[in-house]
Amino acid sequence: MTQGEMAAIIDLNEEDDALRPLTTYRPVGTLPFAGRYRLLDFPLSAVAHAGVHSVALFMPRSARSVQDHVRDGSSWNLDLIQGGVFMFPYMATRDYSDSQLRHRYFDDYTTFLRRSGAPYTVIIGSRNVASVDLAAVLAYHQAGDAPVTVVYKKLAEAEMAPSDWTLTLSEQGTASAVVPTEARREPADADGKVPSFMDTYLLATPDLIDILDAAAENDTFRPLPALLRDYVVANNANAFEYTGYLARITSLQRYFDYSLGMLDEANYQALLFSAVPVLTKSKNEVPTFFARTAKVENSLLGTGSYIEGQINHSVIFRSVVVHQGATVDNSVIMQGGKIANGSKLSNVILDKGVVIGPNLTLAGTPDQPLVIGKNQTILSAADIPQAAATKA
Structure with missing residues (x-):
């Protein structure tokens, strides 16, 4: 893949009530994991491995821990002369009936996208702990016919929570909707699995700018994740199946279970020693x-x-x-x-x-x-x- 062919938006405004008190003073993205990592390390490592030059972090309400962890992005080789890591202030819960605030919300996105110069953009969160090869996702997108590509993993239906997002897949393998598990009408497959959506979209940057510009002029405010779900419904999406390790950190119980799940050698190797190296901020400490x-x-x-x-x-x-x-x-x-x-x-x-x-x-x-x-x-x-x- 050509260097700088893709920009990345990492949205750290993620629901955290079910993870309190661990998220009382930090966002989901800086939750510690596997002894030395933070959840944010996994999307940052994925975009760095894919040769992304410009990364936008849309900050949560409690942004200090994100700033302390990421700093200039050098731990992920993102301290670049052209591009790098850009942090945008918290804007998630303002009064967007005010048209000026509504335009400012979308302007932060579009300003970054126009200046990135990248023909494609990936939008990703931090609560899905995985090692996704975004270069492979881009190649899949370019080979497909749909204007947007989404990433999913097949999980057993019993593992899904009612509020977990899933994909509605056609017989041709395209996604026609992103819906919560509790709203699914389609049965699980023959193996009892459903396509669990991994909160990852990839589309052409000009198309994303058009979506955001149109939303800024609409009197009814819809945040970016809702706009992208609407876009999938309106256009269908290429559906990229991820087959590696996945931990969905959406509750204290899941955090506890997946943290201890790292003691399983197969899980540890699949997540941390895949083709996508996981990087984190270095600390020069003595051994235990x-x-x-x-x-x-x-x-x-x-x-x-x-x-x-x-x-x-x-x-x-x-x-x-x-x-x-x-x-x-x-x-x-x-x-x-x-x-x-x-x-x-x-x-x-x-x-x-x-x-x-x-x-x-x-x-x-x-x-x-x-x-x-x-x-x-x-x-x-x-x-x-x-x-x-x-x-x-």
């Missing part, structure tokens, strides 16, 4: 230290941690301390967590910077993990209900 008393089984650990206790079937991020006599089982412990002597954790998610005092027991269940919000300090059993007000 294991004391003689440490016992670690079937777990994934980031760098910079200090382990004296026992860890089983858990994901441990960077700079975590587990003291002697402490046990962590079937849990996700984010960066900077500290677990004091004698405490026992099972089926727990600790957000960044959580401190657990000595000789405490924190336990959820596999179907309802106990979630402790960011920077909480738990020194007694009485602290636990207040800090863990939200469960999956």
Whole structure:
């Protein structure tokens, strides 16, 4: 593929209520995943691998963590003289009955697209964790007849939530609509699977500009995702089937399940060692230290941690301390967590910077993990209900 043939829009204004308290102070895109990554790393790596020169990040309400993580884009080789990463301010919930605000919403998109000079544009979110080869998607689009291409993966119908988006596919393999699972009228295929839509569109940049310009003149405001769904209905779409690993991060339960799913070697290899390398911001840290008393089984650990206790079937991020006599089982412990002597954790998610005092027991269940919000300090059993007000 020719360098700069495609521009990218990564829309970080994604629904996050079902992921609170993990998204109280951060957007979905900067949720930690697999010991050292953020969800945003996966679309950024995909566009970098496809030779995209111009990337627009449409910022969420809480944008600080995005700015801190991405910076100049150098971790993804996007610190370019021409092009690079462009961050646009939060505009998702303004009063768009005001025509000036409505025009400004669309003008941010069209200004970026015109200046990118790319003949094609891909629009992608961050909640679908995958390693999509966007160069292959572009080639598929160019070989097809439809003006837009969408990406999907076949998933078992039982894995789909009612609000998950799916595609309505014709016998010719084109997509005629994007609908929630609860609104589907088509049965699953012979294998019990349905086409799960991955929130990814690819179309010609001039066509996208025309869509946005027309929407700016309409008195009824519709955001970009709704406009693109309408465009699929009006024109049909080429449907590109992705066959790699996919994790849909739309709820605390899914986040917990897919995080621990990284302990399966097949999942880990399929996501992180595919043809699309996954890049992230580098941190120069020492390796994790294991004391003689440490016992670690079937777990994934980031760098910079200090382990004296026992860890089983858990994901441990960077700079975590587990003291002697402490046990962590079937849990996700984010960066900077500290677990004091004698405490026992099972089926727990600790957000960044959580401190657990000595000789405490924190336990959820596999179907309802106990979630402790960011920077909480738990020194007694009485602290636990207040800090863990939200469960999956």
